[in-house]
Amino acid sequence: MQVDPMTYRDLDPGQRILMGPGPSNVPSRVLQAMASPCIGHLDPYFLEIMDETQELLRFLFQTENSLTISVSGTGSSGMETCLVNLVEPGDKVLVCVNGVFGTRMCDIVTRIGGQLIRVDAPWGRAIDPDDVRRATKDKGASLIAVVHAETSTGACSPVADISKVAREVGALFLVDVVTSLGGMEVSLDSMGIDAAYGGTQKCISCPPGLSPVSFSPRAMEKLNGRKTPVPSWYLDMTMVSSYWGPERKYHHTAPINMIYAFREALRIIAEEGLEERWARHRLNHGALVSGLEAMGLEMLVPEDQRLPMLSAVLIPEGCDDLAARRALLERFGIEIGGGLGDLAGRIWRIGLMGHSCRPENVFIFLSALESILRAQGVKIREGGLQAASRVYDEASEYRG
Amino acid sequence: MQVDPMTYRDLDPGQRILMGPGPSNVPSRVLQAMASPCIGHLDPYFLEIMDETQELLRFLFQTENSLTISVSGTGSSGMETCLVNLVEPGDKVLVCVNGVFGTRMCDIVTRIGGQLIRVDAPWGRAIDPDDVRRATKDKGASLIAVVHAETSTGACSPVADISKVAREVGALFLVDVVTSLGGMEVSLDSMGIDAAYGGTQKCISCPPGLSPVSFSPRAMEKLNGRKTPVPSWYLDMTMVSSYWGPERKYHHTAPINMIYAFREALRIIAEEGLEERWARHRLNHGALVSGLEAMGLEMLVPEDQRLPMLSAVLIPEGCDDLAARRALLERFGIEIGGGLGDLAGRIWRIGLMGHSCRPENVFIFLSALESILRAQGVKIREGGLQAASRVYDEASEYRG
Numbered sequence: 001m002q003v004d005p006m007t008y009r010d011l012d013p014g015q016r017i018l019m020g021p022g023p024s025n026v027p028s029r030v031l032q033a034m035a036s037p038c039i040g041h042l043d044p045y046f047l048e049i050m051d052e053t054q055e056l057l058r059f060l061f062q063t064e065n066s067l068t069i070s071v072s073g074t075g076s077s078g079m080e081t082c083l084v085n086l087v088e089p090g091d092k093v094l095v096c097v098n099g100v101f102g103t104r105m106c107d108i109v110t111r112i113g114g115q116l117i118r119v120d121a122p123w124g125r126a127i128d129p130d131d132v133r134r135a136t137k138d139k140g141a142s143l144i145a146v147v148h149a150e151t152s153t154g155a156c157s158p159v160a161d162i163s164k165v166a167r168e169v170g171a172l173f174l175v176d177v178v179t180s181l182g183g184m185e186v187s188l189d190s191m192g193i194d195a196a197y198g199g200t201q202k203c204i205s206c207p208p209g210l211s212p213v214s215f216s217p218r219a220m221e222k223l224n225g226r227k228t229p230v231p232s233w234y235l236d237m238t239m240v241s242s243y244w245g246p247e248r249k250y251h252h253t254a255p256i257n258m259i260y261a262f263r264e265a266l267r268i269i270a271e272e273g274l275e276e277r278w279a280r281h282r283l284n285h286g287a288l289v290s291g292l293e294a295m296g297l298e299m300l301v302p303e304d305q306r307l308p309m310l311s312a313v314l315i316p317e318g319c320d321d322l323a324a325r326r327a328l329l330e331r332f333g334i335e336i337g338g339g340l341g342d343l344a345g346r347i348w349r350i351g352l353m354g355h356s357c358r359p360e361n362v363f364i365f366l367s368a369l370e371s372i373l374r375a376q377g378v379k380i381r382e383g384g385l386q387a388a389s390r391v392y393d394e395a396s397e398y399r400g
Numbered sequence: 401m402q403v404d405p406m407t408y409r410d411l412d413p414g415q416r417i418l419m420g421p422g423p424s425n426v427p428s429r430v431l432q433a434m435a436s437p438c439i440g441h442l443d444p445y446f447l448e449i450m451d452e453t454q455e456l457l458r459f460l461f462q463t464e465n466s467l468t469i470s471v472s473g474t475g476s477s478g479m480e481t482c483l484v485n486l487v488e489p490g491d492k493v494l495v496c497v498n499g500v501f502g503t504r505m506c507d508i509v510t511r512i513g514g515q516l517i518r519v520d521a522p523w524g525r526a527i528d529p530d531d532v533r534r535a536t537k538d539k540g541a542s543l544i545a546v547v548h549a550e551t552s553t554g555a556c557s558p559v560a561d562i563s564k565v566a567r568e569v570g571a572l573f574l575v576d577v578v579t580s581l582g583g584m585e586v587s588l589d590s591m592g593i594d595a596a597y598g599g600t601q602k603c604i605s606c607p608p609g610l611s612p613v614s615f616s617p618r619a620m621e622k623l624n625g626r627k628t629p630v631p632s633w634y635l636d637m638t639m640v641s642s643y644w645g646p647e648r649k650y651h652h653t654a655p656i657n658m659i660y661a662f663r664e665a666l667r668i669i670a671e672e673g674l675e676e677r678w679a680r681h682r683l684n685h686g687a688l689v690s691g692l693e694a695m696g697l698e699m700l701v702p703e704d705q706r707l708p709m710l711s712a713v714l715i716p717e718g719c720d721d722l723a724a725r726r727a728l729l730e731r732f733g734i735e736i737g738g739g740l741g742d743l744a745g746r747i748w749r750i751g752l753m754g755h756s757c758r759p760e761n762v763f764i765f766l767s768a769l770e771s772i773l774r775a776q777g778v779k780i781r782e783g784g785l786q787a788a789s790r791v792y793d794e795a796s797e798y799r800g
Contacts (some may be wrong), residue, residue: 003459005670008452011433011660013445018438022653026438032655033411035435038418038426038607040735045413059403072609073473073634076652078495080634108633189401199654207438209472209655211608231631233508234480235472250740252476253422253601255609257434260656261410270405335440335626 007348016329017356020180020337021151021310022309023201023208024353025263030206031265034257041254049263050244050254056266059206060274062187062198067237069244070210070262071197072255075178078197078211080108081235082174086143086195087202087221088228089113093170094141096120096127096157099150100340101176109145112231117141118309123343124153124312126305129161142173148186149179151202152340154312154349155301156180163192172219178202181212182279183309183353184270194219200258203281203309205354206265209258265354281308283353284362287391291366294387295373295380300347307355312339314348319378321345332368362388416729417756418738419765420708421551421561422579423601423608424753427668428659430606434661441654449663450644450654456666459612460604460674461596462587467637469644470610470662471597472655475578478597478611479759480508481635482574486543486595486619488628489513494541494571496520496557497526499550501576509545512631516754517541523554524712525745526705529561543572548586549579551602552740554712554749555701556580557704562745572619578602580656581612582669583681583709583753594619597731603681603709605754606665609658665754681708684752684762687791691766693785709757712739712747719778721745727775730766762788 010187018025039046058068071081083105087093093114095105098121109116119135120125127146132239136144144166146161159175166173172194177186181196183203188196194216202210215237223230223237228238234252241251269277289299292313300312315321321338325348328334337349352361366384373380418425439446458468466643471481483505485495493514495505498521501772509516519535521527527546536544546567548559560573566573572594577586581596583603583635588596601608615623615637623630623637634652642649669677685708692713700712705767715721716740725748728734752761766784773780 001459001462001464003456003670004669005782008456008663008667008670011432011436011449011683013436013449013660015437016439016443018440020440023438023440023656029434031437031657036413037415037430037431038423038601039413039416040418040420041608043413043416043729049411050415054402055406059401062401064401070627071759073477074652074655077473077634082633104633105462111629111631111633191635199653201438201656204628207655207657208441208653209658229511231511232480233504233511234477237731245494253608254608255474255658256423257607257661258609258655260413261657263408265413267405267408270408298455309538329443335443351666 009276017334018334024205024356027355029262030264034261053263065214075106075199078213084232085237087114089312092141094144095352096146098274100152118290123301128158141171145174147176149307151179151375154310156307203354279334284357286386287362290391291384291388295384309353311350327372403539417734421734421749424605424756427755430664431663434662453663463589465614468614475599478613482595484632485637487514494544496546500552501547524700527557533565541571545699547576547708551579554710556707603754604665606661666667684757687788690791691784691788695784708751711750720789727772
């Protein structure tokens, strides 16, 4: 069995403007760091890099949690990590579901034998803390799990309020911060979050391949007091944390170059500052939405429940979804996301995450969309770009 | 909670000569490919790259298996993937154990409720196929698992012979090829291997972070006929394969840049040719061992059971293990591995894997070791480098 190596060309993915639900564009500093020579996973220099990565990650998570590391897999592996470590067969787990990622948590809880309690909200709406309170009063829960930023809809759930419910009933509180982390406030300690997992390819603007996670002392208590073994060897945090901790006990070979990239992305965040970064996401989101609404388009999510880094807009009547997205990608090099599940063909998901979250991208996207919609004969109003401009002008006058 | 970004310096891992049990040195072509711009995981260009990666990987595995992909985690995640997909609670699983990685398989089998049958061989020795035959006659087995190349000891087990036993008893045959893949023959179809998992950072010379796996049609039958769900959502091959297959169903965001790197590493292997690559590993191994033995050092593993890419040598009497390895790393920039478990302090593990597998490295290492041992007052014989030279000279005379 042979292959002809000549049929495989030099890699050349070109440049895209990544404005979908992730990955976002990766700064060249991060790509360069990733391309540094690979060294051993127990090399003294690499162990320093791991320590620094943990420090920077604690800063990003705003936590003192000792177990704050990156799991060697993508964001979904972080979801699985938190659940397999914190849930034992028979445990009551309340999962809030208002999109794809809440549904995924239910799937995992069921596979590992947790007793699932679902609290649903319509897709595109936030979870109502009172619904969570009622459900726990009826049925109890040892863990409450919620997606902060539902990447499938652009809805933001009130994590701080749901945290209070978890404290009231003595449940651990697990939050999916895959899309929110690095783009809006995710302060684990002050928000009372016991376990959280993120992804690197959203507002952190590092390539996909790692999942930052953090466990509070209360979560560690649950983990260390388990009566059954963690069902996954690869994701067993009692073992993984021994490698990240001072004992440096070999568990599995760390994804060295991905950690180089992650550290650099975290360093860029520290240089910008968290408040400044969150403000940047809010500002560009505001400009995008003003532009879209000025054109006559409607958002899926009510204003007070919208995420800053991911905006779901209803596809206007008469527009061919696939053709429009193909034109965006092929003519303009812009990637946006389509809808998932029942929302397929009904919404677009427009990301302004991390390095992709820039005024230029807002203007490029609005003008590209305008021309595509006009070419398709879709009726839209004038003045989208001007509306976006006004948002930036007002912001700079305010800062003035 | 703040950090001072100025305390985190620019990344600069320097250059190491990686001659441990992995990672091996990564060619700059692979690092450059990895640093290409990140694009979307459903971008048409990236989907082509995935297809090409699969073709190249089938070539490396010498298989027609449709399900031949890279799992989004390190080598150990591949081990877990194979076991969680192919073992159901109560299934009889025979695991061959002659080192750390066989032991790890036992751990996973137990966690997922498999009925474990162990066949042991001493660490540093191959598994005896007759022991496997006897154990299956006594107890039966629905799956037989073995580590081809035990990275903890340098012993090579006779996979083709154990495969026959698996066929005799109608068991699936699972092989850990983490360290062998790309450095010696691993021909899944002709060897009757039903499932295999590798790592990228050994003889493939790509950074760690992916695990190539392949499932035969018989393995797929077991997977598709399961009575219980796969316990891991992240590693559930029925779902992961939908993303790699023509339906391109979103499961999790692929580690884009790692796949860029992996494809480039596979392309380099296709350019070299498999036979040529295996011969290169045998040749350099022969030179290294001749040099070590000429110096009076002894190998752990009997000659007919030695791996070409990883050589375990007994630490000579009077030598300070840690001081010697520290000197290798700090003065010469050479990383080798120490012993694990009972072999800690008793052996060194010297890797000649993939891009690290070069005559220069053999000579650099032998001369560095010689000088360090002499400085420690350890008695060694003259002529190590000359013995290694002779192996190369004879090989080039033979080739004419």
